Amino acid sequence: MEAEADAASAGAADAVLAVEDIHKHFGRIEVLRGISLTAHTGDVIAILGSSGSGKSTFLRCLNFLETPTAGRIHLHGEEIRTRADRAGALRPTSHRQLTRLRARVGMVFQQFNLWPHMTVLANLVEAPRRVRGMPRAEAVEKAEALLEKVGLADRRHYYPAHLSGGQQQRAAIARTLAMDPELILFDEPTSALDPELVGEVLTVMESLAAEGRTMLIVTHEMAFARDVSTRTLFLHDGRVEEEGPPDDLFSNPRSERLRKFLSRLLT
């Protein structure tokens, strides 16, 4: 069965992420109507769309924070094993496999979701220790290096509540990096920030892109999407309306919807 699945995605075998025909229903409402996507190492894919277009739901389906109703997801050629339940929705077959794959995919949330009862350093050390069984000294050393990288070395013993939104989001990015993810999903990482704090987070993300990390970014930051992404997707009504290099999409939008979307945002 796995061989079959592998054969089906032969073209995407060298891809970090291969998504085939993802559908998602909430009750009767179909939020995702068949989205496919392939990401190779170093790809920075910006996902645009107005609210309700399904872009956040799509991202959350990729690590099964939302369970897609149908579709397949491969990470480095390994398919997330699922079966259909009685209601016809997908269920992960092996919780163990899912947990293992999740550990390889990072996620950065709009609301940061740092754990408020732990210091910044403890937030970074937690998953490498509990999930990877990394010795404490090693995890701390790594966490400190990452905090240095996102400019928070002097805040490592602070609790999240004592940091600004921008600092919290940078800490959350560092927490994700602590697991050495092969792919990082960003779910509107700057949407909850005060405008003057957006820049510091985008700068960190830009440096990650420059390192060649593979990233999927749901965002409303058009300038960032245009300048940093290697490919841009425009989602509308649960479908990929338009897709291509950012320059093409932003300069020559083919569809009326994207044109309207851009004119509303860029004026």
Add this chain to the structure above:
Amino acid sequence: MPDLSGFEGQLALGLWMTVRLALSSLVIGLVLGLAGAAAMSAPVAPLRWIAHAYTTIIRGIPELLVVLLIYFGASVALMKLAAPFGYTGYIELSPFIAGSVALGLTFGGYASEVFRGAFQAVPPGQAEAAVALGMSRTHIFFRITLPQAWRLALPGLGNLFLVLMKDTALVSVIGLEELMRKTQFAVGATKEPFTFYLAAALIYLGLTIVSMGLLAWMEKRANRGLGRATAS
């Protein structure tokens, strides 16, 4: 210092028993409270029914009756269980165990509601962040969700504990020699009810004040990092 006619030692023994009873009831109650809260939000309907029946029954019966029902009911049940093995004598459950179970059941019934509310108040994003990092369900519960729910539950649980401590006096009716029963002995022997009841009242008050201090300390500890930024 009033003259306790040499009963100081007896009252001290009673106090020690009261403290032990309160603590063992607390442990049982916390476990039952967590289990109750988990069952109330379980996906399996019969578990939810059991949990709701439990909290309804506990909250609908006077504590004194719970103590009596457990003490005498457990004896009957144990004798019924022992009969097939040929044992027909009278089996008595230790008043300490019966009292701990009864007060623990009571505490747990109320604590289930407190825990349920606290777990619901932890934002789902907290567990999601852990899920996305590949943490196991057990780790997420003990490292992420429980510590945050604990902080929210602590004031409510503290209140329940203060009530529990005074309910320990009810266990005197089944013969446990805790503070209340020791006081009654002293009253019987000296015929000075006011002196000894007042002494007992002051001891309970003292216990409450110490507990409140401990609870305040625990709340402060649990709220570390959540208050305003301090100049550190």
